[in-house]
Structures are given as structure tokens and as C-alpha cells.
Amino acid sequence: MARPKTKEDIQRRLYAESMGRCMNPNCRKELFVDGGDIIERAHIIPFCDTKDNSFENLIILCPNCHTDFDKNFAFSSDEVKGWKQNRKDEFEKIFGEKYKTFNELKIAVFPLLLENKTIYEEYYLNDQKELWNKFENKILINNEKLKKLLENNFNLFQSHESKAFSNLEIVRIFLTHIDEFKATRLDKEKSRYILFPKEINSMFGIEPIEGSFLPSVESLEILISKLNNESKVINISIGNDKPYIEFADGERIFLNDTPRLRQLYYEYGCFRSAKVRLESLNFALKYIVSRGLGFEFLNYNNLREILVNKVKIIFVYEYCLSKMALINLSPEIDSIVVNLHNWNGKSCISMEANNFSKILGVTLLTMDDFYGYISKM
Structure with missing residues (x-):
């Protein structure tokens, strides 16, 4: 009798758990290489003895460590089982950090969001189905890191009693998307991707969105004053269809990129009631x-x-x-x-x-x- 296939949701949990590296702490080989991955799933206690295809009895290894475990008997089952807990502890230590400022959090989050966006656009939107099927696992791994980073730093996000005006609510929607993405895999991937809140990319400076202007000119003036004190602003362009602030490093923040500007107002304490709109x-x-x-x-x-x-x-x-x-x-x-x-x-x-x-x-x-x-x- 053929061994039953591992359930899709269990596979996705395993990929997320691995952080993209062999789970042998003395190996930690990168599992994603050019053109795909070298991920292999191993049973901690042999399937032939237990018929156990559960998440708890499976672990992600590189091909060499898988061979050493299954065929060369280089590691015991108890030792390999301990690797899962080791990786969990390592994950908590690295991505469970509480940051003092949003900018510190942004430095950690930015590359993960950007890589996810690149994979989705390059492989899924360009009909590269084979590569998408492989690199989707990378998104799962990045999402697990993002979830931990965001959950531990809720206090750094602008919030409002009205969900429509709250960056924290955008983060909560994104976390729901991460859980759903890990749990399912539909044929129509794009319909699932609609659940991804594009505002999250705006908030972290990945890609602007076109929203409505935040009304208060006074809030904007305070922000510019504080940024000038840090020698960050070199130009302000207003009186056109896409007004923006230009930073010394070349970045432009458009004034209708609502989540991004809202987060800056919160970070710098700039919210004021609008006297001039x-x-x-x-x-x-x-x-x-x-x-x-x-x-x-x-x-x-x-x-x-x-x-x-x-x-x-x-x-x-x-x-x-x-x-x-x-x-x-x-x-x-x-x-x-x-x-x-x-x-x-x-x-x-x-x-x-x-x-x-x-x-x-x-x-x-x-x-x-x-x-x-x-x-x-």
C-alpha cells in the first residue's frame, strides 16, 4: 500500500516552522536555492511503525541530513524531535523582540514584505506556475516571521476607534491573511490574495497607495518641522495632483499615501485638529x-x-x-x-x-x- 500523501495544511505548517533552513541545529543549510528548494520531509518515528503523518511526527531537513537520519542512523528519534523545539525557541528569540521605535521594526519587516511581493509578482502574476509552487513556501516562511514581529509590537502602530482610520486594524487584517494563507491552498490563488491588505505595504514604505488626504495642514507642518530637525527633508512639493515630501535619502512620501503618512504622524506625535484642510x-x-x-x-x-x-x-x-x-x-x-x-x-x-x-x-x-x-x- 502506498504511503498516504501528507496533508497540504500540515506541509505548509512545516515549511513555516523551518524558517527556510534545515532543522538540524548543526547544519542549518539554506533550503531555497536558485530555481527552487531542496526541502525534504522526514518522519521522526518511522511511518512504517506508526502510520503517523502528523505535524508532530514530521520535520524539515536538507537531503544530506535526511539521509544521515533515515539511512545512516546518525541521529536518534529523540534527538531529532528535540530539533523542533530548538527551532521554536530560536524563532521566538529572533522574531519575538519588542522594538522601541517603528523605524526599528520597519528595518526588520521591510525585506520580508518586499521579498513576498517580488515572489508573487514575478512568479504568480507572470504565470510561472512551477516556480510559484516552489517559492510560495518562501512566502509561508516569511509570513511566520512577520506574524511574530507584528504581534510583539502592536504598541508601535497608530490606532483609532474607527477601524477605517486605524493602521493597527490593517495589521490585524494582515495577520488574519497570514493564518488563512498558511492553512489553505486554493487553485485560484489570486482570489485568496485579495485578502492581503495592500495598505500594509504602504505603511512600511514598500509601495504607496492612493488614498485621501489627511485633513490637517497643521499636522503636516509639525511633521515637517520635526523631520527638518533631523535633517531628513530636502523638498516639499504641493500644488499638484501628487504632492509629496522628499527625503534626503531620495525617498518620496506622497501626501495621499494615507497609511504611510498616518504612521509618521503617530510616530512623531503630530496629530492635530484641522484648522486648514x-x-x-x-x-x-x-x-x-x-x-x-x-x-x-x-x-x-x-x-x-x-x-x-x-x-x-x-x-x-x-x-x-x-x-x-x-x-x-x-x-x-x-x-x-x-x-x-x-x-x-x-x-x-x-x-x-x-x-x-x-x-x-x-x-x-x-x-x-x-x-x-x-x-x-
Whole structure:
């Protein structure tokens, strides 16, 4: 009678357990080589004696160690059984670390996520079925490492009471995907891959996604200020379809890459309530550019004040700009103050504020007025 095939879910657990190396602690040979793997499954207690094809009675070895165990009797069953516990302890020690910062965690997570993405795109999406079948095991192994790393560092992720605004919730979805990926193997792999939350790649800087702008300009200003203190930012591009922050190392973080930016805000303690909305400010700056004009920020730490043709323009976002709000703003003489909150035309600026602006020597504009003013410039 032929030996029954090891169940698929047990095979996948074994691959994940191995960490991609022979489980003999004195060998630890890399099991993935160019073009495939050299993984072999060995029964700890011979199948002919027990008919035991369980996870507990199986271990992953390289071909040489498998031969030494089965045919050369170089190791006892008790010794080999101990290798499973040794590998578990080793795994816990290496990937069970609690990091102090998200950036430290990112250094450990980034290469694993990137390798998974590369394997999926190169082999599955390119119809390389034979290679996909082999290197899918590498994803299983990487996923086991990722799961341990993430579970031990939940505290480093931005969270929110609403799951739609929570990076921690994205991590939880990803962990569910890892468990499901290990437990099953469907013919239609792509339908399963839909469960993979692409936001996880955004969060760790693998690949940006196009989300919505986080509303607060003030939060962005604080982030830029703190990054500048670390000499990390060299350029800020706003007033276009894909605004971004450019780092000294060449990395760009797009301002609509929501999970990535949300994580940075959390890491640097930048979350502030929105007084000026980023989407509205970006739209106004885009309009200036569309009319063939340039603008410059007076200070990257204050994106609400710009110069256009040597004229200072200050952007606010008020339901109705009041005299008191204008006093608190204290605009310089000859400045232009634009209310981005264009809810009801002229009524967005109170009569008191308009009268007081003449005393201050400044000009107040609704968005409709702003369009005409910029066009004339």
C-alpha cells in the first residue's frame, strides 16, 4: 500500500516552522536555492511503525541530513524531535523582540514584505506556475516571521476607534491573511490574495497607495518641522495632483499615501485638529500654478503662508471669518487673506472682519474673489 500523501495544511505548517533552513541545529543549510528548494520531509518515528503523518511526527531537513537520519542512523528519534523545539525557541528569540521605535521594526519587516511581493509578482502574476509552487513556501516562511514581529509590537502602530482610520486594524487584517494563507491552498490563488491588505505595504514604505488626504495642514507642518530637525527633508512639493515630501535619502512620501503618512504622524506625535484642510490648500495652490504663476513658502514649517509675485498670501479655513479670528491672525500690512472655506460666497467673511481689514491694511478674499485676483496677477 502506498504511503498516504501528507496533508497540504500540515506541509505548509512545516515549511513555516523551518524558517527556510534545515532543522538540524548543526547544519542549518539554506533550503531555497536558485530555481527552487531542496526541502525534504522526514518522519521522526518511522511511518512504517506508526502510520503517523502528523505535524508532530514530521520535520524539515536538507537531503544530506535526511539521509544521515533515515539511512545512516546518525541521529536518534529523540534527538531529532528535540530539533523542533530548538527551532521554536530560536524563532521566538529572533522574531519575538519588542522594538522601541517603528523605524526599528520597519528595518526588520521591510525585506520580508518586499521579498513576498517580488515572489508573487514575478512568479504568480507572470504565470510561472512551477516556480510559484516552489517559492510560495518562501512566502509561508516569511509570513511566520512577520506574524511574530507584528504581534510583539502592536504598541508601535497608530490606532483609532474607527477601524477605517486605524493602521493597527490593517495589521490585524494582515495577520488574519497570514493564518488563512498558511492553512489553505486554493487553485485560484489570486482570489485568496485579495485578502492581503495592500495598505500594509504602504505603511512600511514598500509601495504607496492612493488614498485621501489627511485633513490637517497643521499636522503636516509639525511633521515637517520635526523631520527638518533631523535633517531628513530636502523638498516639499504641493500644488499638484501628487504632492509629496522628499527625503534626503531620495525617498518620496506622497501626501495621499494615507497609511504611510498616518504612521509618521503617530510616530512623531503630530496629530492635530484641522484648522486648514490640506485638500483645500492644495487645490488653491494648484490654481495658482494653472495660471502660470509660481509661489514660494516663506517657511516649510508654515504651509499656509506663501509669496506670489512678492505678495504675501495667507490661507485660513473658517466657516465665517470673524473680526476676532482676524485679530488673532495678525496679518502684516498689504497681506492677502484667503478663506478656503467657501461655503456661501461673500458670507464666508463677516462684515466686521471686512471693515476691520481696512484698518489693518489687508485684503480679505473669498475663494471666488481669489480666482479673479490670481487671474489678474
